[in-house]
Amino acid sequence: MLAGKQSWIFDSKPVITATGTVGGPFEANGAIPEAFDLLHDDLWIGEDSYEKAQTVLIEGAVTETLKKASLKKEDVNFMLAGDLVNQLTPSSFAGRTIGIPYLGMFGACSTSMEGLAIGAMIMEANGARHIISVASSHNTATEKQFRYPTEYGSQKPPTAQWTATAAGACLLEKTGTGPVVTKATIGRIVDMGLSDPYDMGGAMAPAAADTIAAHFRDTNSKPDDYDLIVSGDLGQIGLPICRDLLKQQGYDLDHSKFQDCGLMLYKEDQPVMAGASGPGCSAVVTYGHLLKKMQKGELKRLLVVATGALLSPLSYQQKESIPCIAHAVSIEANGGMS
Template structure:
């Protein structure tokens, strides 16, 4: 059901019946290693390129989610997948090997919730019985494309973030046991004129604030209606900016209820500068860490606001500013009822 202009309420409440999370060695040494179903001990993952290694991440996350739910890939109607590599190459090649009807998603680092929202929309409207949504990133593949190869050893400013080597998949079904997807708000493209590719948090913060404000208005809710609101990867720079922007709109979001996936993934002593980033960041933190709290009832209602910077190497070379987006999804616990 359409709510307002940009939101959906899922009256049939699609269920996340299982998830799959895969990470690399840096993530295994991070703050939430227990959130991963599978951790690789080297970035190449036995492949000849980082892009091929990222395909392995996607395949691993999807097959893990299917195995945990005892669902055959032949019973999945659609695979919604996205990443940061040119033309979604790792996702498309994973779609080739998985042989599930495939829809490529690109929302940069917002892809995790873009895919979950659209997959839930399909399930809610009886357009599918099973959907898998997966988002991935690979540190070395992303650095090589958007900035400099890691071998170059270029020094980054403190506003830069560390792209996660990770993939997170959610298997969404019409019925079953698990967290329920009850709503979503799709964001608008917001560009405040920032052109620095090393300040993604600052560039994305206005888009996150806009989506959160829109969500509150269209659902007639406020911060107190959620146990936790998390952004995707605003990091140390973008999160306080987003909090200040929302405060100007009359919404007070305290530190206990407003957090960021990019600040949860790694330890404070890891050299990630302003925090984590990448489509895989919000995917694995949500599906591997936060959903465990939702399942237990510790979090009854969760709002995940995945954030994305829609730049490309081409737009950067042409000295364009950075358009940004944020998509929000409401996930509720199967225990304890709604707030």
């Protein structure tokens, strides 16, 4: 059901019945290694390119999800997948291997919640019985495309963020046991004219604030309706900016209420500059860490606001600013909001 201008309320409450999370060596040494079902000890993962290694991450996350659900890939109607590499090739090649009917998603680092929102809407419309949504990133594949190959050894400013080597997948079903997807707000493009590719958090913060405020307006909800609101990858720079922007609109979200996936994934002593980023970051933090807290009863209502910087190497070379977006999804313990 459409709520307000840009939000959906899912009366059918699609269920997240299983998840799968895969990471790399840096994530294994991070703050939440228990969030991963599978951790690889090198970035190559037995492949001859980082892009092929990213495909292995996606395949692993989907395989783990299906294994937990006791389903075969033939049982799944659609796979919604996205990443940061040109033309989504890691996701497409994983789709080739897995063989599930495939829809490519691109929202940069917002892809995890874009896929979950669209998957939930397909379920709401009785368009599927089983859907897998997966988002991924690979540190060195992303560095090579958007910045410099890691071997170049370029120095980054403290505003930069570390792209996670990770893939997170979830299975959506009409019925079952698990957290439910209750609402989603689709973001609009917000571009404040920032153009520094080494300050994604600052660029994305206005889009996150815009979507969060729209979610509250459209769904007639308020911050206290949620135990936790998490942004996807604003990091140390963007999170306080977003808090300030929301406060100007009358929403005062303190640290206990409003946190960031990009600040949860790694330890403080890891050299990640302003925090983590990448589509895989919010996917694994949500599916591997926060949903486990929900299963333990530590969280009942969660709003995940994944953020994306929609630039490309070409747009940067043309001296364009960075258009940004954020998509919000409300996830609740099975039974929904009372």
